[in-house]
Amino acid sequence: MAAAAGALGRAAGLGLGLGLGLGLGLVTAGRRLLRAGGAAEQCLSRGISSDQRPKRPLTAYFRFMMENRSAFREKNPEASSIELAKKLAGAWRELPASQKQVYEEAKKTDWQRYGEQLAKYKAQLTPAQAAALKEERRKQLARRRSLRAKRELTALGKPKRPRSGLNIFVAEKFQESEGISPAAKLKKLFDAWQKLSTSQKQQYLQLAEDDKVRYENEMKSWEAKMVELGREDLVRSKKKRLKKKPAETAKQAGTARTSLGTKAKLKLKKPEE
Numbered sequence: 001m002a003a004a005a006g007a008l009g010r011a012a013g014l015g016l017g018l019g020l021g022l023g024l025g026l027v028t029a030g031r032r033l034l035r036a037g038g039a040a041e042q043c044l045s046r047g048i049s050s051d052q053r054p055k056r057p058l059t060a061y062f063r064f065m066m067e068n069r070s071a072f073r074e075k076n077p078e079a080s081s082i083e084l085a086k087k088l089a090g091a092w093r094e095l096p097a098s099q100k101q102v103y104e105e106a107k108k109t110d111w112q113r114y115g116e117q118l119a120k121y122k123a124q125l126t127p128a129q130a131a132a133l134k135e136e137r138r139k140q141l142a143r144r145r146s147l148r149a150k151r152e153l154t155a156l157g158k159p160k161r162p163r164s165g166l167n168i169f170v171a172e173k174f175q176e177s178e179g180i181s182p183a184a185k186l187k188k189l190f191d192a193w194q195k196l197s198t199s200q201k202q203q204y205l206q207l208a209e210d211d212k213v214r215y216e217n218e219m220k221s222w223e224a225k226m227v228e229l230g231r232e233d234l235v236r237s238k239k240k241r242l243k244k245k246p247a248e249t250a251k252q253a254g255t256a257r258t259s260l261g262t263k264a265k266l267k268l269k270k271p272e273e
Contacts, residue, residue, distance in 0.1 A: 053133070054117035057110035060103035064092050156226070156234070159218035162211040165204035169193050 058066065065088050072087055073079075079087065092100075125133065163171075170189050179185035193201075223235045 052121065054114055054121055057107060057114050060100065060107045061092055063103050063106060064088070064095070064100075153234070156231075157222065158234075159215055159222055162215040163208060165201060165208045166190075166193050168207050168211075169196075169201075169204045 065085075068088060068091070069084070072084055072091070076084060076087060122130070170186065170193075173189055173192070174185060177185040177189050179188055219236070223237070226232065226234045
């Protein structure tokens with residue numbers, strides 16, 4: 001069952017990547033919410049949730065944007081969201097210091113009120129609730145960091161990972177597969193894959209091997225580009241070197257210890273001779 005669930009999850013991810021329908025996105029999102037909501041449900045069962053935590057105040061710049069966005073939209077109805085944000089950023093830069101000070105003072109007042117509300121919120125927490133909310137917050141921050149990292153890699157054009165034979169089979173058969181829901185379709189396709197003979201699977205396994213070659217070639221070109229951009233931190237070979245360093249250092253230390261031990265023995269033998 002665990003293997004089936006894992007395979008279904010990977011197939012769902014493939015379906016999203018291939019644009020196989022909104023339903024797959026909803027299924028995947030639902031599973032993520034269920035996994036991520038564990039800590040939140042524990043807090044709710046104790047009568048408190050992180051949703052009740054006071055919201056951090058806006059910065060002076062974001063307060064300016066919120067207050068002026070509608071007016072800028074009316075003046076620039078054809079502008080995209082990005083263009084509108086650029087116009088607002090430019091207006092903020094040109095804003096006189098005296099007017100910026102108004103937003104800075106408002107921010108200070110909000111932060112003072114936020115500090116009082118946060119202290120009151122924390123005072124009502126039991127140690128168990130505080131620990132659960134802290135863990136929930138840690139997981140939220142980890143998810144955000146992960147999403148930011150994925151968005152960055154997408155923006156940098158990192159090649160898509162190679163697909164497995166099952167992934168390719170699901171992508172090929174998904175549209176014609178019978179099933180009320182995307183999850184039901186995936187279940188049927190997984191069962192069908194399990195029933196295929198070795199010779200029937202071979203064509204998909206070969207395509208998967210070809211995709212590995214494609215991935216490795218694209219990754220080499222992409223990593224070379226990342227080195228040119230000064231992003232060696234994204235290159236796999238560097239990560240491998242960093243992982244190997246401790247082992248190599250330990251080996252060198254062991255060699256050094258052996259050498260020192262040999263020298264010490266020789267010194268001890270000399271007087272006897």
